[in-house]
Amino acid sequence: MSMETSADIAGLRATLDRFRQKGARIGFVPTMGNLHAGHISLIEQSVSRCDFTVASIFVNPLQFGAGEDFDTYPRTLADDQSKLVEAGCNLLFTPSTDQLYPRGLEAHTKVTVPEVTRHHCGAHRPGHFDGVSTIVNVLLNIVQPAVAFFGEKDFQQVAVIRKLVFDLQMPVEIVSGATRREDDGLAMSSRNQYLSAEDRPVAAELYRTLQHIASRIEDGEKNFLQLQTEGLENLSRKGFRTEYLNIVRADTLDVASERDEDIVVLVAARLGQTRLIDNIRIIRSHD
Numbered sequence: 001m002s003m004e005t006s007a008d009i010a011g012l013r014a015t016l017d018r019f020r021q022k023g024a025r026i027g028f029v030p031t032m033g034n035l036h037a038g039h040i041s042l043i044e045q046s047v048s049r050c051d052f053t054v055a056s057i058f059v060n061p062l063q064f065g066a067g068e069d070f071d072t073y074p075r076t077l078a079d080d081q082s083k084l085v086e087a088g089c090n091l092l093f094t095p096s097t098d099q100l101y102p103r104g105l106e107a108h109t110k111v112t113v114p115e116v117t118r119h120h121c122g123a124h125r126p127g128h129f130d131g132v133s134t135i136v137n138v139l140l141n142i143v144q145p146a147v148a149f150f151g152e153k154d155f156q157q158v159a160v161i162r163k164l165v166f167d168l169q170m171p172v173e174i175v176s177g178a179t180r181r182e183d184d185g186l187a188m189s190s191r192n193q194y195l196s197a198e199d200r201p202v203a204a205e206l207y208r209t210l211q212h213i214a215s216r217i218e219d220g221e222k223n224f225l226q227l228q229t230e231g232l233e234n235l236s237r238k239g240f241r242t243e244y245l246n247i248v249r250a251d252t253l254d255v256a257s258e259r260d261e262d263i264v265v266l267v268a269a270r271l272g273q274t275r276l277i278d279n280i281r282i283i284r285s286h287d
């Protein structure tokens with residue numbers, strides 16, 4: 001089946017209305033492009049669970065802070081289109097900034113999701129999650145999918161979007177897809193290509209550190225502060241500048257206690273010019 005690429009909001013709405021009227025279940029994968037196997041696995045999930053799959057590519061200026069990589073973020077449309085066609089995507093939406101923010105970024109209505117944005121990336125990238133929740137809200141209103149798919153590498157982003165959809169009673173199911181990794185464990189990310197040849201093998205140490213912490217918790221280590229300190233020390237020795245390494249409850253993203261059964265370790269660290277994030281989930285039972 002061929003895939004249409006459209007930047008036209010009214011046309012896209014009309015096409016999707018026609019499919020919905022016929023009872024089709026619409027799946028949606030919002031992205032910023034430069035697609036890798038993680039994105040493609042979300043497309044494949046949508047294709048297997050839905051009748052019609054829409055992807056969007058929009059590098060959202062509202063979620064980038066001053067001095068961040070908005071201008072240099074990799075834009076690879078032709079390559080992305082081939083990958084989407086191969087994965088069975090039905091429609092690619094490529095809106096412009098003027099279409100989505102017609103009165104400019106400053107004047108646009110913003111959506112703020114409280115609490116779950118307080119720590120971690122929320123604390124280190126002021127305004128970032130307002131940008132994410134605003135654009136996700138806009139895109140969900142345009143596409144009106146039954147299901148929307150997001151990658152678990154951005155664990156806090158998924159929590160923010162789940163809360164957004166819950167609090168605003170948005171009629172969409174949010175499905176998260178497992179992080180895809182390179183052979184050495186590095187989480188796939190569009191930003192990995194910023195890594196120098198020298199830093200690239202070192203970057204895998206981020207996930208190895210998470211795995212080490214997870215196995216210590218699974219073995220019964222209760223001193224989470226100590227684990228965090230050791231993790232930070234290890235990353236620093238390897239040349240990372242760590243923004244945070246936090247052991248938290250998977251539901252609220254607040255500090256975990258030794259009694260918690262569903263835990264996630266969240267990390268963000270810089271290696272050279274590249275900011276990397278990753279996480280590992282530990283589900284245990286005290287029975």
Ligand code: PAF
Nearest residue numbers: 030031032060132135154
């Ligand atoms: O995860 C991303 O690529 C972006 O944050 C998203 C969800 C497409 C919003 O711009």
